[in-house]
Amino acid sequence: MPAGYIKELRKLVGSRPLIMAGACVIVLDGEGRLLLQRRTDTGDWGTIGGSMELGESLEETAERELFEEAGLRATSFKFIAVYSGKDMYYKYPHGDEIYNVVAIYEAVGVEGVPFVNDDEGYELKYFPLDRPIPELNPFTEYLLRKAGYIRTESGQLEPQGSSS
Secondary structure (H helix, E strand, C coil), rough: CCHHHHHHHHHHHCCCCCEEEEEEECCCCCCCCCCEEEECCCCEEECCCCCCHHHCCHHHHHHHHHHHCCCCCEEEEEEEECCCHHHHEEEEECCCCEEEEEEEEEEEEEEECCCCCCCCCCEECCCECCCCCCCCHHHHHHHHCCCCCCCCCCCCCCCCCCCC
């Protein structure tokens, strides 16, 4: 399986929009706090996750990304939702544009102590979901609200699958 599928495509198409399939991994600790990483590309907090490589399933992508970005393993992954469409557009700080197809998984039976395991994050930290998360990446916030993991400004949980 070749590594860096999206990087290889970028050599051919530059920064123009691509459809990018990937996985987002929700890691909750025993207190129900969410593990986030401070991203090196934007400096804000985002979930664990990334793009699918050739030949991978979405669940395998979640498993790989969990280990690559946080040094963790999980006994299984609970599928939460998949999101796509115009609301899933993202432009990276360096100019690359994508339309995400994102499968959200919740890691079950997480093993290990989180540590920064690659160059995509500066640090890892657990955040309580019942209050605002400072410096949360806007795209991450959108996904977490849509999947029902974080509250609206009014304090109500948004049901899974709702739009923000």
